[in-house]
Amino acid sequence: MRKMTIGICDDEKIFINILKNMVIECLNKRQIEGQIKTFESGKELVESSFELDVIFLDIEMPEFDGIEIGKIIQQKNSNCKIIMATCRTDRFKEAFQINAFRFMTKPFEFDELEEIINAVQATRIGTDVIELYNNRNLFKIKQKEIQYIKTYDSYSEFVTKSKIFRRDIALCQLEKILDNRMFFRIHRKIIINMLWVQKYDREYIIINNVEMAVARRKKKKFEQAYMEFDVTYR
Template identity: 30%
Template sequence: MPKIAVCDDDKESVIRLKEMILSAGISKEIDCYESGEKLVESDQNYDILFLDIDMGGMNGIETAKILREKDKNVKIIYVTSYAEYVHYAFAVHAFAYLLKPVSQEQVKAQLQEAISYYQKRKKEDEISIRFETKDGSELVRINDIYYFEYRERRVYVKTKKENLIIRGGIREIAERMKGYDFAVPHKSFVVNLFYVKAVKGYDIRMMDGSLIPLSQKKSTEFRSLLNKFLAGCI
């Protein structure tokens, strides 16, 4: 069952939207927040987030930017009274943009569409791939891999659980991982685009804290692949 939250500084809007979501029969529990600050401070990850834009204090755009740093996969559905904010919503890869007052039909339709993406991602998270190491064959979940690095004539794999040394060349790995949203930012690296936290100049900061170089030669292609990946997450 997906984890859903509502964030709006108008109490009546929160109550009304919560009732609509519950009526859709998608989830039995909805977390509610009355400010962007409280949502960010909660440090919770959600699958679907209904978020107002025009809020006192931290607005919905600022809130989404902070959330996106740690979670690229949350489906953000903006619910606002102002159509002119739609341009800013695309900057944080919003899944949908609804104008108040919203109807039960609109909420249900967006929920059903978001759920289809949620279920697809759940299936992808379970995919594993087999690598040959010096100690034998090893099955690794793709979702656990941060990146591959070629150094000292070996390919190292940085994962959530351990670091592995695998057989094969970095080019062979790049070709093999291409279909799983991995990309090559430098001749010595293959990275999981899902775990790219930020790209500044020619540095790539990963969600595990690693700093990976982005070569000038690969920069345009890598940034294009990253943008396409992010667009596919919305």
């Protein structure tokens, strides 16, 4: 999975440094690769070309306040998760205008930050793209769109809801690049995406009305992985 890109925007440098150090500690604890960019004004943030997964945004800032900046961010990058960080809890209602993902109150608490980082990370599941071919045309497909993968002698077949793609790659190589939180190898020649499982009866998995057997030696590990996925990401 690509690095989580995190922005911190506050007109007070002391709060930027405190939050930056806490974010670094949290990423290290959760073993998440991240890149942090700081901004000392809303103007600097808006003019930046830095693509963010999440922005910690102070509400009270000169020139542009956090609500105004949040509206601009939503227009530029609707996938960016906005975290409103402020001591002004009376302004939290305004944050609904920009679909704020979470709120943080100053002074910052590590447990609160950790919950936010975990929640953001969960939304990023399966968002990395993989290059696949259909009729010799190259497509970049988000991993979460892949329902299951079958391998044949010289290629692998990727089944999505609307198309079947191909690529010359072995399953053992695929396992290294696929998001292992949602993909599981149920058989020597099959990897399934747990997001698309319609039914599992301890013998077979059904995805898009296609029945696939789970190898006997894989059953216990699959059941554990599927339970964890169902609780954490559904």
